[in-house]
Amino acid sequence: MKVTEMNPEKARWHCLHVLRGKEFDVENALAAANVEVFVPREKIFSIRRGKKIEAEIPRLSSYLLVRVVGSAEAFLALRHQKHVVDIVGCDAYYHVVSDNDVAVFRALSDGFQAPRMATDKTIGQGTLADIVFGPFAGFRCVVTAVKWSREARASVRIEVGQEGHGKPFDIESMPLAFLKRL
Numbered sequence: 001m002k003v004t005e006m007n008p009e010k011a012r013w014h015c016l017h018v019l020r021g022k023e024f025d026v027e028n029a030l031a032a033a034n035v036e037v038f039v040p041r042e043k044i045f046s047i048r049r050g051k052k053i054e055a056e057i058p059r060l061s062s063y064l065l066v067r068v069v070g071s072a073e074a075f076l077a078l079r080h081q082k083h084v085v086d087i088v089g090c091d092a093y094y095h096v097v098s099d100n101d102v103a104v105f106r107a108l109s110d111g112f113q114a115p116r117m118a119t120d121k122t123i124g125q126g127t128l129a130d131i132v133f134g135p136f137a138g139f140r141c142v143v144t145a146v147k148w149s150r151e152a153r154a155s156v157r158i159e160v161g162q163e164g165h166g167k168p169f170d171i172e173s174m175p176l177a178f179l180k181r182l
Contacts, residue, residue, distance in 0.1 A: 004036060004067060004068060004069055007069050010069045010070070011036075011067050011068060011069050012067065012068070012069075012070060012096045012097075013038075013065050013066070013067050013096065013097040013098070013099065013101075013102050013135075014065070014066055014067075014068065014070075014078075014087055014088070014089075014094050014095065014096065014097065015063055015064070015065055015066075015087070015088040015095055015097055015135050015136070016063065016064050016065075016066055016078060016081075016084055016085075016086075016087055016088070017062060017063060017084070017085040017086045017087070017088055017169060018062055018063065018064060018083050018084050018085060019062070019083045019085060020061055020062045022083035023039050023058045023061075023062070023063070023064050024039065024058075025082075025083055026064060026081060026082070026083050026084060027039045027064055029081060029082065030066060030078075030081065035066055035067075035068065035078075036066065036067040036068075037064060037065065037066050037067075038064065038065045038066075038067075038102065038105070038106065039058050039064045039065070040058065040059035040060055040065070040105035040106075040108065041056045041057065041058060041059060042056070042057060042058075042059045042108070043055070043056055044056075044057055059105065059108065060134075060135070060171065060173070060174075061171075061172050061173055062085075062171075062172070063088070063135070063171070065097055065102060065105075065135060066078060070094070075087060075094065086167065088136070088160065088169060089160055090160050090167065095136070095138075095139070095160070097135040098137070101133070101134055101135050101137060102135070104134075105134075105135070118177065119152050119176045119177045120176070120179065120180070120181050122181060123143055123146065123154065123176060123179055123181050124143065124146055125143060125144060125145055125146065126142065126143065127142070127143040127181055128140065128141075128142055128143075128181075128182045129141055129142075129143060129156075129179040129180055129181050129182055130179070130180045130182060131156075131158075131174070131178055131179060131180075132178060132179070132180045133177070133178045134174075134175075134178045136158065136171070136174070136178075137178075139158045139160070140158070140159070140182070141156040141157060141158045141159075141171075141174075141179070142156065142157050142159075143155070143156055143179070144156060144157055144170070146176065151175060151176075151177075152175070152176035152177070153173045153174060153175055153176060154174050154175075154176050154179060155170065155171065155172050155173070155174070156170070156171050156174050156179070157169070157170050158170075158171065
């Protein structure tokens with residue numbers, strides 16, 4: 001946090017891939033270590049034993065955002081954090097999430113309604129698409145499954161790195177409106 005505060009112009013948001021269900025544990029551990037961290041959340045409601053229960057879940061399961069000044073030491077410390085699988089990107093570079101995308105997710109977490117976005121209904125399993133919105137904007141992906149509901153969502157596989165030499169990442173619940181068919 002001190003390095004980020006001293007060099008705010010060099011600090012960038014990066015995306016951590018963490019074990020599923022451990023997003024809030026990693027968030028708490030990093031916050032305790034004075035790292036600026038953000039887990040986009042959404043509220044869900046369920047009925048249990050006749051009672052309405054409200055809970056918060058991560059909007060992007062298995063991923064969270066951290067703001068750091070990029071350095072070998074900072075990235076090494078993040079990768080060695082308990083429950084962290086990797087940093088999204090490859091060894092040559094780590095993916096930078098824009099401040100605008102983080103601001104949108106902060107607004108959504110604060111209860112603002114998501115803007116209505118057009119969804120391409122021709123996207124299906126096996127479709128090659130560009131991610132045009134959200135923290136993974138700029139990546140190309142392959143759709144592995146589509147779930148049609150009030151907010152259509154897709155499971156996607158992202159190949160990171162040039163010529164697909166990076167480590168692939170799977171995202172289980174990407175809003176279909178974030179994708180543009182190629």
